[in-house]
Amino acid sequence: MSRARLTDEDARFIEKYRPDAYPRPAVTVDIAVFTVIDARLVTLLIKRNEAPFRNQWALPGGFVRVGTSRKDQGESVDDAAARELREETGLPLDPTYLEQVAAFGKPMRDPRMRVISVAYFALIRPALGSLIHAGTDASHAQWVHVSDLKKRALAFDHESILSACLTRLRERVDNSNAAFALVGETFTIPELRAVHEVVHSQALDAGNFRRRFMRWREDGIIEEAPGKRITASKPATVYRFSQSR
Template sequence: MRVDDWLKDSEEVGPSWLTVDLAIFTLRDDQLMVLLIERGLDPFNGMPAMPGGYVQKDETLRDGALRELAEEAGIDGSQLHLEQFGTYADPGRDPRGRVVTVAYLALGPNLPTPVGGTDAARAFWAPAARLEDGALRLAFDHQTILTEALEEVRRKLEYTAVATAFCGETFTLRDLRTVYEVIWGQPLDPSNFRRKVLNTPGFVQPTGDQWLPPTGRPAALYRRGHAWLLNPPLLRAATSGQRG
């Protein structure tokens, strides 16, 4: 259901509310991590959940998402890659009433330790793998939202330059390859990856500088190029139950 349709029909279905929820991913210690809060209020008091909350009447959806990120986790989202990826409106998704939420992806490099605030008892990074193995039980329908958000990130890595959102302003090709390997969960041949990246117009741009490791050979530094859509795309290898 589109948000504008919901707004038009809200008087007919009874009291309704609009919220934003944030699927926030980063890489820490070569692991894909998702930001969660521990709810400090009912419903689902004490359970982990996505950061988010009600949109105020005088703010845009994006402004509401940035405010909730700052209030509930102490993170400034203004420098993150932030985009809408879905709307969730099942009637029973929130026991308080009819609540429609607009879900956002927020991606950034090595984001800091979060600090819980407002109705979040605490905020913390959790390995995204725990979403898929069922180790985490989340409030509301946040398990579904985050699972779909994770697949959206994996898909976007194939067709867009979003992988650079997980890197710093400058990065090596090894840094970029690590993003793909961690998020896709599969090793990539370094030579093939280098060839594909450098042969994809506008994907990355050399800075002319080098990273000098304590030992070993220097590595060229790059920054994100001008292209967003990748042509040709970088496709995942086929795995069981997944297309290539």
């Protein structure tokens, strides 16, 4: 498919176009960041230090930077999500996994003004997860066990957003390569199984999971890595994800 061309007429029209004719919404991104800490699925919450919902817990996120001219239209929504993630977590590197979930656009979801939010979910490797908490003020950012979320009241409609992100996460762990972003660069079969178990909060048969794993291996999705993982009992074979870009 090739995109339709802009005509001279278009160019003239655009030159004259005054974009202030209609009121516009503010657009934000909100990100459900997941990782696994101590064999439990956790998500990052930020304590707001501004009204509205000051001192309440919310998902990390912020406004999409929109440029000030026709030529400079600012950053993409995806880039805004990646940037906010970097800024709020303080992580130097790109997230292992970042995917858009949906736009949330009910009126009055923000009492200040009309705000439409695009939700993302991000996955962080377990080892990095602990860094975030250490780096920032502990009272400002907090990893919260997903199983404890029911007790929490979140700002805005972030409970709905988080719920949608969780559903999407579970779907991706089952049917795509998302789970590999929740283990280390190298991992054992039981480690990967633990991720699946913790995401679905249900135990999986070790033998059956291994069979499934071996099919991924045959399909070239994962490959054996050198070394063995020393555990309290029999050492486990170590693997790595093949599509490491």
